[in-house]
Amino acid sequence: xxxxxxxxxxxxxxxxxxxxxxxxxxxxxxxxxxxxxxxxxxxxxxxxxxxxxxxxxxxxxxxxxxxxxxxxxxxxxxxxxxxxxxxxxxxxxxxxxxxxxxxxxxxxxxxxxxxxxxxxxxxxxxxxxxxxxxxxxxxxxxxxxxxxxxxxxxxxxxxxxxxxxxxxxxxxx
Numbered sequence: 433x434x435x436x437x438x439x440x441x442x443x444x445x446x447x448x449x450x451x452x453x454x455x456x457x458x459x460x461x462x463x464x465x466x467x468x469x470x471x472x473x474x475x476x477x478x479x480x481x482x483x484x485x486x487x488x489x490x491x492x493x494x495x496x497x498x499x500x501x502x503x504x505x506x507x508x509x510x511x512x513x514x515x516x517x518x519x520x521x522x523x524x525x526x527x528x529x530x531x532x533x534x535x536x537x538x539x540x541x542x543x544x545x546x547x548x549x550x551x552x553x554x555x556x557x558x559x560x561x562x563x564x565x566x567x568x569x570x571x572x573x574x575x576x577x578x579x580x581x582x583x584x585x586x587x588x589x590x591x592x593x594x595x596x597x598x599x600x601x602x603x604x605x
Contacts, residue, residue, distance in 0.1 A: 441544070442512040442536040443504070444539040445504055445538065445540045445541075450500050459487045465503070466482040469482065471483060473506065474511055475558070477532060477553055477558055478558055487503070489560070490560060493562050499564065501540055503563070506549055509548075510549055513534040513535055513549070514534065516601040517533035517597050517601075530552070531551060532550075533548055544567075545566060546571065547564070547566075548597075550562050550594075571599055572599060575599040
């Protein structure tokens with residue numbers, strides 16, 4: 433795992449990943465991409481499934497262009513990122529589930545972002561739950577505000593909580 437130093441993005445994206453494509457939904461495009469990556473990422477918690485269930489769960493939390501493009505970074509974040517929230521039981525999706533968070537710097541176009549991936553862990557599997565992508569310079573503002581200027585249409589509370597965990601981790605380093 434790398435330390436979050438903002439100088440070494442784990443991946444570089446154009447921002448044009450997963451643009452609308454005739455005959456394919458967004459989720460189908462992402463799934464096809466995950467299939468080319470073997471449908472799994474090797475995280476510190478073991479294999480994490482990258483499948484349609486995770487895509488739909490993530491997508492239901494809201495999606496903008498930056499978040500859409502950053503689906504292409506999820507495997508790199510899980511494999512090369514840093515644990516910012518260890519596995520434990522947290523309220524996730526309306527119930528207490530064992531979850532953890534990984535984060536890593538990514539580059540989209542010429543802008544620096546931090547991508548955070550939330551993983552749900554249970555006895556049968558570990559799977560993608562959701563991810564968020566924050567413009568690096570906006571993280572303190574997002575964490576401090578209920579008005580979110582992040583990358584998606586997810587609830588401000590959800591984004592704010594993820595940003596607060598990320599900011600707390602960064603301040604501790």
